[in-house]
Amino acid sequence: MAAYSQTSGADSEVGRLRTVMLHRPGPELQRLTPRNNDRLLFDGIPWVARAQDEHDAFAQALRDRDVEVLYLTELLTECLREPEARQIAIDTVLTDLDLGETLRGYLRGLLTDATPEELTLHLTAGIRNDEVRDGLGSRELVTSLLPDDAFLIDPLPNLLFTRDSSVWIRDRVAITSLAMPARHRETQLTELIYRHHPRFAAHERILGHHFEHVEGGDVLLLAPGVVAVGVGERTTPAGAERLARQVFAGGLASTVLVVPIAQERATMHLDTVCTMVDVDKVVMYPNVAHTLTAYAVTPGEDGRPEVAAPEPFLVAAAKAMQIDTLHQIDTGLDPLTAEREQWDDGNNTLALAPRLAVAYERNDGTNARLEEAGIEVIRIAGSELGSGRGGPRCMSCPIARDA
């Protein structure tokens, strides 16, 4: 593996983006059918080749702005060349209790014989019953009884949303713990990458995939030392407590703003209703803006997080950030357009620097508003990518940003 000297870390949402981790959608999306797409958290069946084109254009737009693009599967494959990482990856994926002894033994052989590239493929695209049944013979109990299309190893179509499975806070990387069963395995892979890839050897990890649920889409680095975390369908109050404890203990933040959000699909993460586009500007879903509140949490005795009474989100955020006003740019142009564009991830922008953000082209109303407010918008196509309900912010994990 190459020698790496880069330093990683981020202390805001808008510092000049230097390095980002993406996942180019691949064979795992081919696994989606109308029968499993709900469970696998997709709202439709994407046209995979077009989704790849859209994603390549997204990656290119980032490279054009001098952002280094790392791909999750490339980092993973590099790790899987090391025997120890390989062993951990295989052991972890085989703990699934649905496999049974015979099948587990067979899969262990198959995965052990795989090249690092093949192993990455198995771990991300999964393995279906009908793909191994012949190898085991017609008298194997578990494979005979499971339906053809049962996944022995689940595919991970939501790997596309690299935002959720890890998040950098200053020079530490938080391995998150994803709430939905369809996404549990993703963080086994990010944990493996950050633990075993030499590029990240110098960085301490916080949280972990076996802890209380925290998803990266809920975490917003409002300013150095000020972290907001949404609590709703994904991140739990206990997850927010774990995050607060760890960022306080590590001296990574002095305030954590806990922001309750509605527990529904349209607002699954805080970044579906609010993202930052400048040091003091957010693009926000107006239909929730006036009701969104935040509980400021600060370190108390013995590192125990102490919570203040809730305040309107924008007020609490400005206070914690020590600025006069956190300005709000509304999604859409009227409540109806706002609702449509919020659903299509109009709020979900990725800032490459202050006042420079990537957004889906389809959200005309929101993009016009952003430009009126002086934000340069890099528009990308997302008709297929969007079927997983995620925009440019969800599809990117910033690994290095300027202070």
Ligand SMILES: NC(=[NH2+])NCCC[C@H](N)C(=O)O
């Ligand atoms: N940060 C985000 N908003 N991520 C979007 C994730 C979408 C994904 N299909 C899920 O339901 O989990």
